[in-house]
Amino acid sequence: MRKTIVSLLAVAVLALPAAGKTPKKVKANENGNPFLTEYTTKYKIPPFEKIKYEHYLPALEEGIKQHNQEIVRISAVKMAPTFENTVLALDNSGEVYNRVCAVFVALNESDATPEMQEIAEKFIPLMTAHGDEIYMNDALFSRIKTVHDNADKMGLDPVQKRLVEKYYKKFVRKGALLNAEQKEELMEINKRESELMLAFGKNIMHDMSECIIYVTDKSQLAGLSQEVIDGAAELAKSRGHQGWAFTATSSTRLAVLNDADNRDLRERMYKLYTTTASHGDEWDNSENINKILKLRQRKARLLGFETYADYACDPVMAKTVENAEDLLMQIWRPAIKKVDQEVADMQKYADAHGANFKLEPWDYYYYAGKVKAERYSFSEDEVRPYFELNSVVKNGIFYVANKLYGITFTEMKDAPKYNPEVTVYDVKDANGKHLAVFMTDYFPRATKAQGAWMNEMQSAYNYNGVVERPIVYNVGSFNPPTKDTPSLLSIDQVETVFHEFGHALHGMMTQVAYRGLAGTNVDRDLVEMPSQINEHWMLVPEVLKNYAKHYKTGEVLPQRYVDKLIESSKFNQGFMTTELVGAALLDIEWHKINWCDDIDVKAFERSVAKRLHMPKIIEYRYRSPYFKHIFNDEQYACGYYTYLWSQVLEADGWERFQQEGPMNVNVANDYRRYILEAGDTDDAMTLYKKFRGKAPDAKALLRLRGLE
Numbered sequence: 139m140r141k142t143i144v145s146l147l148a149v150a151v152l153a154l155p156a157a158g159k160t161p162k163k164v165k166a167n168e169n170g171n172p173f174l175t176e177y178t179t180k181y182k183i184p185p186f187e188k189i190k191y192e193h194y195l196p197a198l199e200e201g202i203k204q205h206n207q208e209i210v211r212i213s214a215v216k217m218a219p220t221f222e223n224t225v226l227a228l229d230n231s232g233e234v235y236n237r238v239c240a241v242f243v244a245l246n247e248s249d250a251t252p253e254m255q256e257i258a259e260k261f262i263p264l265m266t267a268h269g270d271e272i273y274m275n276d277a278l279f280s281r282i283k284t285v286h287d288n289a290d291k292m293g294l295d296p297v298q299k300r301l302v303e304k305y306y307k308k309f310v311r312k313g314a315l316l317n318a319e320q321k322e323e324l325m326e327i328n329k330r331e332s333e334l335m336l337a338f339g340k341n342i343m344h345d346m347s348e349c350i351i352y353v354t355d356k357s358q359l360a361g362l363s364q365e366v367i368d369g370a371a372e373l374a375k376s377r378g379h380q381g382w383a384f385t386a387t388s389s390t391r392l393a394v395l396n397d398a399d400n401r402d403l404r405e406r407m408y409k410l411y412t413t414t415a416s417h418g419d420e421w422d423n424s425e426n427i428n429k430i431l432k433l434r435q436r437k438a439r440l441l442g443f444e445t446y447a448d449y450a451c452d453p454v455m456a457k458t459v460e461n462a463e464d465l466l467m468q469i470w471r472p473a474i475k476k477v478d479q480e481v482a483d484m485q486k487y488a489d490a491h492g493a494n495f496k497l498e499p500w501d502y503y504y505y506a507g508k509v510k511a512e513r514y515s516f517s518e519d520e521v522r523p524y525f526e527l528n529s530v531v532k533n534g535i536f537y538v539a540n541k542l543y544g545i546t547f548t549e550m551k552d553a554p555k556y557n558p559e560v561t562v563y564d565v566k567d568a569n570g571k572h573l574a575v576f577m578t579d580y581f582p583r584a585t586k587a588q589g590a591w592m593n594e595m596q597s598a599y600n601y602n603g604v605v606e607r608p609i610v611y612n613v614g615s616f617n618p619p620t621k622d623t624p625s626l627l628s629i630d631q632v633e634t635v636f637h638e639f640g641h642a643l644h645g646m647m648t649q650v651a652y653r654g655l656a657g658t659n660v661d662r663d664l665v666e667m668p669s670q671i672n673e674h675w676m677l678v679p680e681v682l683k684n685y686a687k688h689y690k691t692g693e694v695l696p697q698r699y700v701d702k703l704i705e706s707s708k709f710n711q712g713f714m715t716t717e718l719v720g721a722a723l724l725d726i727e728w729h730k731i732n733w734c735d736d737i738d739v740k741a742f743e744r745s746v747a748k749r750l751h752m753p754k755i756i757e758y759r760y761r762s763p764y765f766k767h768i769f770n771d772e773q774y775a776c777g778y779y780t781y782l783w784s785q786v787l788e789a790d791g792w793e794r795f796q797q798e799g800p801m802n803v804n805v806a807n808d809y810r811r812y813i814l815e816a817g818d819t820d821d822a823m824t825l826y827k828k829f830r831g832k833a834p835d836a837k838a839l840l841r842l843r844g845l846e
């Protein structure tokens with residue numbers, strides 16, 4: 139949500155078979171294209187100084203060509219299909235292809251220069267098409283199916299079976315079991331769905347930039363920061379208007395809803411946002427929603443499922459849509475109850491400060507902020523000097539990893555880097571053995587995407603005595619150091635550093651024989667658990683004492699701030715949780731429908747809200763016409779709930795650390811063995827229970843958020 143682990147692209151790459159120890163078929167490197175030969179650098183870090191823009195596309199084309207030849211060879215083997223000659227061979231295929239894609243995906247997000255963007259326009263469609271093509275290969279699938287159907291007779295071990303199952307399922311979900319006519323229909327559905335999802339996104343983009351509210355009376359701007367006011371004046375000018383102008387893009391919207399003292403302006407902003415892409419004009423998304431959902435229903439039916447919700451939940455940890463709903467409802471009821479209490483507190487504040495009205499949805503952010511400031515007031519500026527980036531990294535995240543898992547981090551000053559701001563570490567296990575390469579890239583650049591993420595430049599492999607260790611990176615956009623001060627972080631940014639490092643540990647510590655099951659290559663409802671659980675160590679007293687020190691005086695962050703931080707983490711959780719769970723339930727409801735006639739989007743949303751007894755003062759976190767997660771992309775379709783699912787695992791898992799001690803090495807050993815090292819080698823719930831000793835309890839989330 140706030141921080142994504144990987145871009146959509148990288149998911150596509152990770153989901154593909156990754157490179158491995160295949161017979162070296164790469165020809166001599168005639169043109170000096172570094173992607174075409176195995177890297178000779180230490181730990182095979184990409185030799186960035188040798189990689190030029192002109193190398194990407196030729197390497198991709200050559201990589202695809204070689205990969206296709208490999209697939210043909212695997213499919214045409216004369217011998218009967220076995221795990222080794224088919225599934226493992228596929229898992230290990232595509233060496234050059236994966237090498238160039240990994241670097242491209244990393245740099246296209248963290249250094250998207252105009253040249254890189256130009257490359258991307260050709261690179262991305264080629265990469266996507268190649269991925270699709272592999273899963274359309276009938277000869278290859280037929281061999282995989284033979285291995286799959288005879289796995290027991292072949293004497294495969296459980297992990298091998300799991301890898302076979304994973305590939306088999308992926309092919310089946312792409313339509314491999316369909317007849318020619320059905321395959322054609324599926325392709326047509328996918329094509330049409332992509333077009334509609336694209337149109338859905340474009341309509342939102344249109345309204346976000348063209349639907350504008352104008353203000354001419356300066357007094358209405360009270361409460362807004364000068365920066366926001368200047369931006370609004372600029373926008374008005376560019377549109378040929380007097381005064382100030384506001385769109386509903388997130389930073390502007392939140393600034394107005396949080397800070398504007400003028401209630402009328404807040405109401406206008408709230409209505410502007412919540413009517414995005416639903417004005418009944420040509421940019422209205424209602425028709426797109428109906429069309430997309432009908433196509434998805436058709437797809438689910440073709441692939442043997444009753445509804446799209448069944449199709450979406452089948453391959454993940456939740457397994458059934460009922461399990462997902464059940465979990466959400468356990469959180470929903472206490473959350474809406476908490477909202478009543480939060481609203482009462484806000485109303486009391488509003489009444490005491492001369493507001494002569496009953497609070498409405500557009501008052502929520504504003505009064506929540508006022509109550510919070512009254513209760514826990516301290517300014518970010520007061521604590522920033524205690525959160526110096528280098529200390530957060532070395533004395534915070536590295537310290538915890540060392541205490542819990544015994545791993546060490548040594549800077550590799552001479553390692554290749556794609557930018558001078560990157561720091562590269564050699565990560566070693568307690569016995570001194572190389573475990574992974576870890577790169578950090580923490581400062582903003584004009585060419586860097588927003589947000590923070592983790593990904594890999596090389597995934598792990600541990601088969602038949604050949605060990606290849608991962609190269610993992612964390613990227614963020616924190617405040618760079620200035621002439622006088624080092625990089626100082628806000629609380630949220632400290633949390634981001636811990637979060638992304640949790641993903642990094644999941645990638646670096648993996649001990650899995652096969653790439654397709656290694657590292658963060660797990661169910662989408664488990665993937666955010668290691669990152670979210672890692673956030674908890676930022677407030678563990680022993681850890682805080684070690685890293686949160688004033689950059690000038692060395693003084694440890696005073697306890698009064700720590701107390702406020704812990705208390706304020708439970709503030710307004712009724713609202714936050716209700717907004718989120720409401721959207722997750724709406725997403726599920728849409729995908730559970732058996733379609734016949736068109737559905738009125740607004741009426742449908744109202745009926746779901748009514749059935750759930752959703753508080754009138756709260757809107758879905760995303761209303762359907764601008765619910766991009768589920769309609770602009772398929773990855774989170776009927777999958778928005780996974781954020782909550784991961785949060786329950788996080789809360790429940792953290793309780794074991796709380797009960798037995800956050801720095802308890804025995805707990806850490808179990809966590810390492812069953813979660814951080816295990817990848818996707820077993821059913822996610824089975825692994826979780828092995829770590830936890832029991833099934834996760836949704837009430838743990840309620841306890842963590844003060845919603846009981």
Ligand SMILES: [Zn+2]
Nearest residue numbers: 141142143669
């Ligand atoms: Zn994450």
